[in-house]
Amino acid sequence: DTGVSQDPRHKITKRGQNVTFRCDPISEHNRLYWYRQTLGQGPEFLTYFQNEAQLEKSRLLSDRFSAERPKGSFSTLEIQRTEQGDSAMYLCASSLAELRASGDEQFFGPGTRLTVL
Amino acid sequence: DAKTTQPPSMDCAEGRAANLPCNHSTISGNEYVYWYRQIHSQGPQYIIHGLKNNETNEMASLIITEDRKSSTLILPHATLRDTAVYYCIVRVAGGSQGNLIFGKGTKLSVKP
Numbered sequence: 001d002t003g004v005s006q007d008p009r010h011k012i013t014k015r016g017q018n019v020t021f022r023c024d025p026i027s028e029h030n031r032l033y034w035y036r037q038t039l040g041q042g043p044e045f046l047t048y049f050q051n052e053a054q055l056e057k058s059r060l061l062s063d064r065f066s067a068e069r070p071k072g073s074f075s076t077l078e079i080q081r082t083e084q085g086d087s088a089m090y091l092c093a094s095s096l097a098e099l100r101a102s103g104d105e106q107f108f109g110p111g112t113r114l115t116v117l
Numbered sequence: 118d119a120k121t122t123q124p125p126s127m128d129c130a131e132g133r134a135a136n137l138p139c140n141h142s143t144i145s146g147n148e149y150v151y152w153y154r155q156i157h158s159q160g161p162q163y164i165i166h167g168l169k170n171n172e173t174n175e176m177a178s179l180i181i182t183e184d185r186k187s188s189t190l191i192l193p194h195a196t197l198r199d200t201a202v203y204y205c206i207v208r209v210a211g212g213s214q215g216n217l218i219f220g221k222g223t224k225l226s227v228k229p
Binding site: 004031033035040041042043044045048050055056058091093097105106107108109110111 | 159160162163166202204215218220221
């Protein structure tokens with residue numbers, strides 16, 4: 001399977017603990033995105049990378065959140081000092097961004113469901 | 118905020134066409150209309166996108182009005198597996214804009 005993969009699929013943690021999620025994009029894709037989705041809502045953008053550069057961060061990405069893509073391949077999203085409000089599905093997507101009209105559709109992974117107790 | 122308006126839910130009989138409307142009255146000239154869907158407990162899946170001409174692929178057809186202020190996604194022969202939340206999104210295609218801005222979408226229920 002050459003799609004976007006995420007690990008772990010589920011994570012249960014206690015409030016105050018740190019958690020880290022991993023995303024492996026489709027290999028030739030240069031863009032990688034992180035979204036968060038809570039129950040009944042559409043996904044909300046958190047941040048994205050083009051290669052290893054983090055180009056945009058949402059105001060939803062508080063100081064407790066950090067994302068990296070050190071070699072322009074896989075990415076990690078870390079949440080420090082988790083709070084119950086962080087409970088959500090964290091989705092990763094990748095795309096091949098080109099300066100033309102088509103071809104930059106985003107391919108999503110299955111998500112990591114975080115539960116903070 | 119999302120720049121689109123969609124009905125919160127729709128029903129469709131299995132085997133019939135599902136027509137999902139979307140209003141995007143403030144769409145800019147360089148913005149495309151994208152459709153994604155999300156089946157329960159899965160990540161969103163790209164369906165189709167278009168600028169002003171009607172588009173068709175193996176999954177669906179996209180009809181955009183001449184003034185581009187609204188569009189309709191058509192699933193020609195809906196199956197039970199098409200039950201999902203469908204999101205209509207407007208954005209600039211290509212390299213100038215990154216993220217997708219999702220609204221709440223339309224929950225389509227395909228019934229036998």
